[in-house]
Amino acid sequence: MSTDAVLLPCPHCAARNRLPAARLADRPQCGRCHRPLFTGQPLPLTTDSFDRHAEADLPVL
Template sequence: MSDSLHIVCPHCDAVNRIPAARLADGPGCGSCHRPLFTGEPLPLTAERFHKHVARSDIPLLVDFWAPWCGPCRMMAPYFAEAAAQLEPHVRLVKVDTEAEPALGAQFSIRSIPTLALFKGGREAARQAGAMGTADIVRWARANGGA
């Protein structure tokens, strides 16, 4: 890690520069003053997604899902538990492919749920299918998330 990291606020999308050594200290946003890490998955629209992927220096773990998908709904609480374990070293986000079909098409999402790990603005790994908390955490860490 470098001396400081850019972290996009989950509330106002302001880009914050945080000393890497302070990442786990519960830093707040310099703009809206709310916590930069909530321990919960962040739902993102296409516009917000692109900003978080492009501007955050920590990996982004994306759950591409849809409300009608049974396995997606089954995995949701496990993904939330994984967020509590992986933050602040990985930001977990959810993209509803029904509400944001262009994102699903852009990343050629063929089945849901699909997890994709983005590092440095690029997709680094992908895994289709529902997983439990331990498997999500293990997969993210094995692929460079935290």
């Protein structure tokens, strides 16, 4: 796998998805649940889901 891959947790099922950085604008879908990885909405987070998002390569605001 290329070093330009990013780790993205799914906002729906919390599965970790590894995606090439060049494909971030291609409307990526989760490999487990096949729903969009970017919803355009704020996410309600639990302690467990926050940890998954904090470990990802994208910033948490």
